[in-house]
Amino acid sequence: MSDRDRVLAAAGVSRETAERLDLYVAQLRRWQGVKNLVGPATLAEVWTRHVADALQLLALAPEARTWLDLGSGAGIPGLILAIAGAGRPGFRVDLVESNARKCAFLTEAIRVTGAPARVRNARIEAVIGDHQGVEIVCARALASLDQLLAWTEPVLKSGTTGLFPKGREVGAELTEAARRWRFVYDLLPSQTDSAARIVRVTALDRVEP
Numbered sequence: 001m002s003d004r005d006r007v008l009a010a011a012g013v014s015r016e017t018a019e020r021l022d023l024y025v026a027q028l029r030r031w032q033g034v035k036n037l038v039g040p041a042t043l044a045e046v047w048t049r050h051v052a053d054a055l056q057l058l059a060l061a062p063e064a065r066t067w068l069d070l071g072s073g074a075g076i077p078g079l080i081l082a083i084a085g086a087g088r089p090g091f092r093v094d095l096v097e098s099n100a101r102k103c104a105f106l107t108e109a110i111r112v113t114g115a116p117a118r119v120r121n122a123r124i125e126a127v128i129g130d131h132q133g134v135e136i137v138c139a140r141a142l143a144s145l146d147q148l149l150a151w152t153e154p155v156l157k158s159g160t161t162g163l164f165p166k167g168r169e170v171g172a173e174l175t176e177a178a179r180r181w182r183f184v185y186d187l188l189p190s191q192t193d194s195a196a197r198i199v200r201v202t203a204l205d206r207v208e209p
Contacts, residue, residue: 002047003045003047003048004022004047006047006048007047007048007051007052007055008021010052011052011055011084013055013084014087016086016087017083017084017086017087020083020086020113020114020115021051021080021083021084023109023112023113024075024079024080024083024109024112024113024115025046025047025051027105027108027109027112027113028043028046028074028075028105028109029043029046031105031108035101035102035104035105037073037074037102037105038050038073038074038076048192049192050074050076050080051080052191052192053076053077053140053165053190053192053193054076054077054078054080054081054084054140055077055080055081055084056190056191056192056198057077057081057136057138057163057165057198058081058084058085060163060188060198060200061135061136061161061163064135064136064161065085065088065089065090065091065092065135066090066091066092066133066134066135066136067081067082067085067092067093067094067134067135067136067137067138068093068094068096068131068134068136068137068138068155068160069081069093069094069095069096069137069138069139070096070124070137070138070139070142070148070151070152071096071097071098071124071139071140071142071143072095072096072097072102072106072119073097073099073102073141074102074105075095075105075106075109076140077138077140077165078093078094078095078117078138079093079095079106079109079110079113079115079117081093081138082095082110082115082116082117083113083115085116086113086114086115086116091116092116092117092118093115093116093117093118094117094118094120094131094134095117095118095119095120096120096122096124096127096128097119097120097121098121098122098123098124100121103119103121106119107119124151125151128151128152128154128155129154131155131160132154132155132158132160133158133159133160134155134160135160135161136160136161136162136163137152137155137156137160137161137162137163138162138163138164138165139164140164140165141165144173144176144177145164145166145170145173145174145176145177145199146173146176146177146179146180146181148162148164149162149177149180149181149183149201149204150180152204153204153206156183156201156203156204157204157205161200161201161202162199162200162201162202162204163198163199163200164198164199164200164201165190165196165197165198165199166196166197166198166199167193167195167196168195168196170187170196170197170199174199178207179207180206180207181204181205181206181207182204182205182206182207183201183203183204183205184201184202184203184204185199185200185201185202186199186200186202187199187200188200
């Protein structure tokens with residue numbers, strides 16, 4: 001069984017979703033040579049390294065319909081989540097990306113796949129306040145947890161849940177973040193990397209100086 005088939009079987013996606021994911025992967029490979037969207041070494045493992053890594057977030061918030069993905073880059077996890085959630089009524093993912101060339105890829109990939117997503121070519125701090133009420137905010141390989149909490153403070157303080165995949169340095173990042181923030185969180189195992197964790201943040205406040 002190929003990596004693709006294993007990932008899709010484990011995620012239990014429909015045939016229509018599998019076809020959309022195939023279109024996304026084809027677009028990613030087509031644009032990679034021009035835009036350098038992902039690490040070149042990871043492209044050969046796109047299904048296990050990127051697609052599966054994104055899809056696991058959907059299982060952590062199965063009832064959520066509105067998502068905000070920060071620093072979307074190649075659409076990981078946000079665009080993949082939008083593709084997987086396309087059949088759910090009211091499902092939508094907003095993709096925030098400051099790099100115009102990456103936004104061009106995202107816009108084309110949305111067109112090709114028909115994913116329920118919208119691209120915002122902007123800096124996070126300029127638009128985060130527009131997204132209060134979103135159910136889930138996520139970001140992958142973007143910044144330290146401390147910085148992510150600073151960016152997402154306006155939404156996390158208004159009831160949004162944060163899902164932030166982190167690597168083996170997650171303990172150090174939590175310690176650093178605790179100097180500036182009081183936050184309620186739990187650590188969830190990653191299904192794609194035994195050394196990684198997903199930090200789920202459900203409440204946030206600033207530490208008083």
